[in-house]
Amino acid sequence: MAIVISDTKGMDIDQIRTFLAVVANGSLLEAASRLHISQSTASVRIQRLEVDLGVILFVRNRFGATLTTQGERFVRHANSLLLTIKQARHDIGLPDFFLSSITVGARIALWEDLLPRWVGAMRTLIPNISIHSEIGFEEDLIRGLVEGVMDVGMMYTPQQNPSLQIEHLFDEVLVLVTNDPGKPWPNEDYIYVNWGTVFDELHNDYYPDMKHTPQVVNIGWLGAQLITANGGSCFLPIRVAEPLIKAKTLAYVPNSPRFKLPAYMIFSRNNNSTVLQAVLNSLRILATAEREKIYELN
Structure with a gap:
């Protein structure tokens, strides 16, 4: 199933950041520790993101979390979204110079x-x-x-x-x-x-x-x-x-x-x-x- 970014208006920045943290760390537990949140909170964020996108992003097992094909495709979009928000926050907060x-x-x-x-x-x-x-x-x-x-x-x-x-x-x-x-x-x-x-x-x-x-x-x-x-x-x-x-x-x-x-x-x-x-x-x-x-x- 293709991911249509125009249909993802329900997602928020915390979901994107949690998704990328799981990608970077390979597990919900490590991602939660990195973000200073509970594992259950990280899990809920990923589940809501998957609902918003209409796809499964990770295969979860006792060894960690592995990206699905749809998850691999979403990494590029997630990075782009987070970079845009990060840059916007920096630019807004920077002095005019x-x-x-x-x-x-x-x-x-x-x-x-x-x-x-x-x-x-x-x-x-x-x-x-x-x-x-x-x-x-x-x-x-x-x-x-x-x-x-x-x-x-x-x-x-x-x-x-x-x-x-x-x-x-x-x-x-x-x-x-x-x-x-x-x-x-x-x-x-x-x-x-x-x-x-x-x-x-x-x-x-x-x-x-x-x-x-x-x-x-x-x-x-x-x-x-x-x-x-x-x-x-x-x-x-x-x-x-x-x-x-x-x-x-x-x-x-x-x-x-x-x-x-x-x-x-x-x-x-x-x-x-x-x-x-x-x-x-x-x-x-x-x-x-x-x-x-x-x-x-x-």
Whole structure:
């Protein structure tokens, strides 16, 4: 059965938001927790939305909630409706000076030098937009994009979603740094930074005997802090490592491997606003400049 959007005037924003939360989280229970409502309230909202649409949106079982064919078709419309309402609320609440607002989220490593420069460039290019900047991990960023509360997300291991467009920006180059270049490596002070599945596979292939390390962290910033405070070594993006090496805070481990870590930007397939297109184009320009940049570790 086709979904006719003109026949959906009975639905409300809470139903749309709950629907997208279930899509993003895979279950009514998780969606309810995310929205700070009871599971029964979330269930009633979905049931009323299904009545309004005249179709079944989810197959529910003890493993969670899976979209039906009709549900998959409705995701695009739900995102479009929520984005329209979100943008309207932002625009209405913004001072007259601002044309629009944009919410951008990224992994913390991408906020080190790279994205702050982009924010500065955007404020010069389009000074009359309000920019909301956020830090997050992949799961939270994808959820925000699916739920329509974020416009652009940048990350290393994106998750496929029918409502989202994934675009490769550039490849981070991860290099091994240490506070004591004279100490033989590998050693017991090595800190494994969890850069995601791509890095994990490359690291295991190159260092098959180092699957269990004494220290593990989930962000590069924390690895650098631990090395600075206590000594040790870890892999960091070369653009983050270069200023630390030039300041002689850390040193490059000679003859160590360099691993490529793709960085992506993700955005809604259904948001065609001119402001978002300008943001995406500016990020593409930033990525091109990053790909062409040459870093020195000496």
